[in-house]
Amino acid sequence: MLRFFAGPMGAGKSTLALQMAYNYRSAGREGVLLTGPSRDGRMSSRLGVAEDAVQITESSDLVGVLMGSSFAVVDEAQFLTPRQVEQLAAVVDRAGVAVDCFGLLTDFRSHLFPGSGRLVELADEVNRLQADVFCWCGAPGLINARIEGGRVARSGAQVQVGDIGSTYRVLCRQHWAYGITEKGRS
Structure with missing residues (x-):
């Protein structure tokens, strides 16, 4: 299987x-x-x-x-x-x-x-997988957002391996769509 x-x-x-x-x-x-x-x-x-x-x-x-x-x-x-x-x-x-x-x-x-x-x-x-992963707002985290310079990246290579200056953060669909990475920030 x-x-x-x-x-x-x-x-x-x-x-x-x-x-x-x-x-x-x-x-x-x-x-x-x-x-x-x-x-x-x-x-x-x-x-x-x-x-x-x-x-x-x-x-x-x-x-x-x-x-x-x-x-x-x-x-x-x-x-x-x-x-x-x-x-x-x-x-x-x-x-x-x-x-x-x-x-x-x-x-x-x-x-x-x-x-x-x-x-x-x-x-x-x-x-x-059903393990709970949450966005900073408490909603279910669905999208692995790439954060570059404090902003949600919208373009670039699909795969980046190693120390690339980017971080990743799980966000809910709404905060990913609006590019809001944390409370009080957009």
Whole structure:
């Protein structure tokens, strides 16, 4: 089964991914942890739990990486290419590998990441994580806003990795739309 678990920053995606890997191993299964380019080969949670993982690049062949595994847990799945998502689906269908993907659904402009979009199209199951994440106003946080110079960014590269001078903050749809990053500021 190919499953996709999506949520905004702070929703517990990496924590759940690490728990899922632990549960598979506890059941005697052998598998692979995969993570995107921003994690330097580590799958880590804000809660302090971390494990080594295979770092995926745009040129990674996931069929080759996953052959012989019974499961794969993929963190930062939004960074997968559509072709890599198709490779995951093929490994599920042809080799019976259980694949659980965790990632952001949309970018700072509220547009689907290509990898996330393809997962929504191909996954057997798509789940929105239900851990509560809040905007500064207390409303549900839905959008991962990129903040540049104290303002909500509306353009720029979809993916920025490393120290880029930007920060990210989860905002409700209304405050993202109006560009209000905190109380008393617009």
